[in-house]
Amino acid sequence: MEPHDMSQVAIKDALSGRIEAGTTVTIKGWVRTRRDSKAGLSFVNVSDGSCFDPIQVVAPAELANYDSEVRHLTSGCSVSATGTLVPSQGKGQAFELQAAAIEVLGWVDDPETYPIQPKPHSMEFLREVAHLRVRTNTFGAVTRIRHCIAQAIHRFFSERGFYWVNTPIITTSDAEGAGQMFRVSTLDLANLPRDEKGRIDFREDFFGREAFLTVSGQLNVEAYCLAMSKVYTFGPTFRAENSNTTRHLAEFWMVEPEIAFADLDDDANLAEAFLKYIFKAVLDERGDDMAFFADKIEKTAIRRLESFIASPFERIDYTDAVDILAKAPRKFDFPVAWGADLQTEHERYLTEEHVGRPVVVTNYPEHIKSFYMRLNEDGRTVAAMDVLAPGIGEIIGGSQREERLDVLDARMKQFGLDASHYEWYRDLRRYGTVPHAGFGLGFERLVVYICGLGNIRDAIPYPRAPGSAEF
């Protein structure tokens, strides 16, 4: 609130009933629609992002600029409206602003080509105008819910004694094994320095060695876990995979809790409590936005969150899951066999058809999972888990970490990793090692699921994907 304008209020507050009727207030925002009434007055719906609903500003013909300006307002114009907050005489809203003055702050050049019209737009079109799409109902709601989820994540962990650890965005670990990485370099691409063998000489580069954008904060956060006991990362993550799907981004946000003195069971329990806490927070705090998604985007949006919260997660051992799939009364495009990773169609069958609620699949074959996952007593599986949810598939992947140095070394050798690149990681097993576990959750996938969106590119303000980094 500006000091010179103490009467300015957020539209959220003006509509909530917290401000006494008859109070003179000023609202500032952007015009959604204008309707001219036969009574010689206009209704201007104004939005400022503070809540789902716009406020209805009633503009009487007596306003000095009624004919010259008010009657020419179009979607997207910015305005400041001052008047009396009154109970609405019309249906559709409890309060409205009886305007005494409307100042136009910014006009829309060429209203006909202004991309955001008061009509349904396709999500595909809106992706082309990412800087303006947040002015729509849908993306305003996504933005508020994304914020709500982020706040709930921090609150969940903080309430349980977790510390938020900011792991580095730039990494020099060249073999994290989580996929293609984006190179970070200040070398002149047109004039690369060469070493004695003719290879690019990264000793000349900014960090004196090869550097990349992080693909996961896990290894770094493990170190903090083994001192702070309960920690989590929540930050940007980068994958240079050439994957063009509704579930992948080149730049996304990831949440990675890590807990010490914990096994896979504790990890799964944490994942379950975590997801339920987030969903409950969204239902409690963003009922207006969720009602919109249930109405316009995904009919079951609210119901399935309520159902998710009320359902205990099913736990299925990977080996049992393979049996279930082998006996499934339907055919799969990909064969089911012990030792093979579960395909998307398998995961969806398990969670959507076989169980009908969230499923945690545990103890996968060791050769299809990462080197840091703890080898089970059977010697052929690791303490890994995937949380599968109806309608989205895999939403969380996690594991108990290998805390035994000799086993870890053997695993790294098996995976063809150079132990010299992991000395600091090995130190964690040499100095006071303890059982610990954690998981990773793609933040945007959570947003997609909660809002009922069909494409992850609509869950982040400015999506980055192969061949796509505009704005």
Add this chain to the structure above:
RNA sequence: UCCCGAGUAGCUCAGCCGGUUAGAGCACCUGACUGUUAAUCAGGGGGUCGUCAGUUCGAGCCUGACCUCGGGAGCCA
């Protein structure tokens, strides 16, 4: 990266068997109308049919290449 599909007005789409001047709804502009809320009603303006090449007397429509977008798969979060 692979497999499908689609590009026509600002947006969403129609466009017959290849045939005269490419249409509709919304949006926009003008006007009418005693409180509207997807306001309504009347009128109006608005097009390099993704790009390039080809077939043909004639291409929005057929052929090829390319570009872009979408869906699915793989990879994964």
